[in-house]
Amino acid sequence: xxxxxxxxxxxxxxxxxxxxxxxxxxxxxxxxxxxxxxxxxxxxxxxxxxxxxxxxxxxxxxxxxxxxxxxxxxxxxxxxxxxxxxxxxxxxxxxxxxxxxxxxxxxxxxxxxxxxxxxxxxxxxxxxxxxxxxxxxxxxxxxxxx
Numbered sequence: 589x590x591x592x593x594x595x596x597x598x599x600x601x602x603x604x605x606x607x608x609x610x611x612x613x614x615x616x617x618x619x620x621x622x623x624x625x626x627x628x629x630x631x632x633x634x635x636x637x638x639x640x641x642x643x644x645x646x647x648x649x650x651x652x653x654x655x656x657x658x659x660x661x662x663x664x665x666x667x668x669x670x671x672x673x674x675x676x677x678x679x680x681x682x683x684x685x686x687x688x689x690x691x692x693x694x695x696x697x698x699x700x701x702x703x704x705x706x707x708x709x710x711x712x713x714x715x716x717x718x719x720x721x722x723x724x725x726x727x728x729x730x731x732x733x734x
Contacts, residue, residue, distance in 0.1 A: 590672065591638045592679045597629050604643045605634050612662035619719035628652065628659075633683060637663070637676045645672050649680040649692075656689035677707055685730050692730075695723040704728075 595601045606625065613619040628650045637645035645663040649656060658680045663672050677694075684692045695716060696704045701724050705711075713725035 593636045595634050605646045608646045623719050647676045647680045649684050656684035657693040692728045696726050698722045
């Protein structure tokens with residue numbers, strides 16, 4: 589059974605969010621560990637995805653200067669390929685739209701661009717680097733916004 593729970597950085601489960609992100613981004617992908625946790629974490633809403641009562645994925649949604657942005661989407665390696673990434677991305681996007689977003693932004697790692705395109709995101713800019721990893725800016729318009 590799969591469940592998604594929303595928390596903030598003040599909840600005890602935030603340690604689990606940090607653990608999953610460190611495992612996926614810093615250890616597995618070689619992202620810069622010092623910049624993995626940034627100023628946006630303090631004001632983010634985090635999704636924790638549970639499979640059979642075990643936390644196996646996380647993502648965040650935050651209101652930035654540009655608008656609502658999702659990011660730090662991470663699924664533990666042994667749980668990938670089961671549609672859980674799509675589940676958590678849809679959940680954080682839905683949360684952003686509930687909060688009034690007309691558009692949701694994401695900086696997608698280059699290899700993940702096709703994944704986001706399948707979910708309706710469109711490329712909106714040239715490659716950038718975040719935590720030492722190449723990303724492509726993308727956006728998703730709300731259903732009522734074309």
